[in-house]
Amino acid sequence: MSIQLNCILLIDDDEPTNFLNKLTLEQAGCARQIHVAQSGQEALDYLRNANPRPDLIFLDINMPAMDGWEFLERYRNLPAAKKADIVLIMLTTSLNPDDEIRTRSIPEVSGFENKPLSHDQLGNLLKKYFSKN
Template identity: 45%
Template sequence: MKKKLNCVLLIDDDKGTNFINQMIIKKAGITDHIQTVLNGKEAIDFITNKGKFEKDDDVYPQPMLTLLDINMPVMDGWEFLEVYHQLEEHQKGKIIIVMLTTSLNPDDKKRAQGIDDVSDFKNKPLSLETISNIMETHFPDFL
């Protein structure tokens, strides 16, 4: 039996995309916990136990994999990365952030590659092949 990721965090404002991504992640069997948020602000709140995600303990969720969209209202993917970078290390844990976007702009990929917190850049839609590639690249011990 393979090990599973503790949590996958989906950050995307498109509810239909989130639904499809959840189905693909479930089919891949890489985690039992998928958390979906609609923008970067909600993601920061989830990671830091604030707002509607506030808990009484100091245990931060630290999803092992975060799939991050670029274009969202409230706080987009780039703004999320700026705030995320400033979080304390105990809040961040060892989160692998994969930008998952429909953007065909090569400048977006180049910009993402220049950000240390971004581990990978993939195009939507998410597929079993993409999940498999992410797992092989970033979580080989979980296969």
């Protein structure tokens, strides 16, 4: 893949899913660094101190303690410089059409995808959001 991002952040409580998604990202060679947060709070802590700041975030909806929706509410309150130009994609197993509709109403969310992440999905997302064409 010719597009290479500086950093991608995966936010998901499911270790096997994180393993598969990270493997897909590594095989694509599309990021210099991949950071995994297993909770919304861990992700917020990372974003407050992130170096490097992620270019792309994949966020799960259904997580214990803090789900993806609550993460987004708190994400909104981060300083603008901490979230500038970050593309945030909901990556979920949710089959509830209301989740996708709700996602479209949140300006911080760029897209809604089903997991696990595939090479084709990743390629399409990278072209859509990071291609300089």
